[in-house]
Amino acid sequence: MLASCPYIKQTFSAFILIFYLAGCATPPKPTVSLNSAAHQLSLEQQDHWLIKGKLGFKSPEKKQSANFRWQQTQDQYQLNMTSIIGTSLLNMRGDDEGVTLVADDETYQDADASHLIWRVTGWQIPVEKLRFWIKGQHQNKDQVITSEQGWVSQLQPICDNCENWLINYDNYKLVDKVWLPHKVVLNNSLNNSQLLIRINTWDLHE
Template sequence: MKYLLPFLFALLLSACATPPPKHSGSVDAERHQQRLNALTHWSLSGKLAYRGPEERFSANLNWQQWGPDYRFRLSTFIGTSLMDMQRRGKSVALTLDEQTYRHRHAGTLLENLTGWPIPVEQLPHWIKGSSMGAIERQISDNGLLQRLQSSTDWQVTYDDYRQLGDYVLPYSLRLTHQNHLIKIRINQWQPIDDNHAL
């Protein structure tokens, strides 16, 4: 029973984290992008699914962002850690199988150790619907980012935005690059005032 309790508690928490209703209004596109770029302290939880030519997996996703620093965690559906990546300053630390590895470039470190080409450096922008750094973007009629193309040939598409306080944030996005596909479904967003650390 003691092994079952943490699992039941996690299920209860996930059931309580009900996403807000889908956004049905419109925003001023440029002003909205400026607000997203200014949002630098936030956290989220959800699910990430990866499919590549040789591997596929699904995992729970937790991300905490405070300025340029972050903590990015993937875990199994029963809470076992798959990876835990943290950036502090110019150093990135990745913990896998109770071993910690360091590098200056998060994406390179993750792909070298796991084979997963997850664009970690760009995700803090893309995951909140910001087109910062995109070489091409498509804005929908309601002023929200619908698709972007990056200089690294990643394409990101969005199909679900929801109003959360003063922000309209994506709850579903799809990243494609050659024969790699990443789907992210967000269950809970928490924008945080930039004057407060996570």
């Protein structure tokens, strides 16, 4: 088991969740009517992408924020997180076999990416499932609320170690003929934490 890293956690704690994550206005809903099954199939086919944006983590004990860059290539991913002023906070690379994380000039490895990022930073991030959830893609057993436009507006995952997550989606935009969310809010009922993701750019050609 990895030892806890108080210095790194204190570094993250210095970056307080501020107004730019909260958002001041709700954009108008697009006028579109999708076939939900066809839309899910198009999401499933997107396994090469790059997103950039902002993360906000909130728990009863703390509020933190960071800029992020996530690149996905099939089952391989790279996650980079930086402070508001551009200082590197962590670099994570992984796949289905394991993950390596570098933070504060220290290197950590684990088979469980979500556990590793929690041990190092204190953030609750469902890394393994997020590559699907970030797109609004659900699995057959999941409980889903579909919007009038045809995309997922709320997702209650049904899988091992993920039943405690509830995910809400907003601000869908058309990216290369695929409608993708640009605001994703993940609430964890187990520890009363919230992960807010605001995506500035989607690139489906990476």
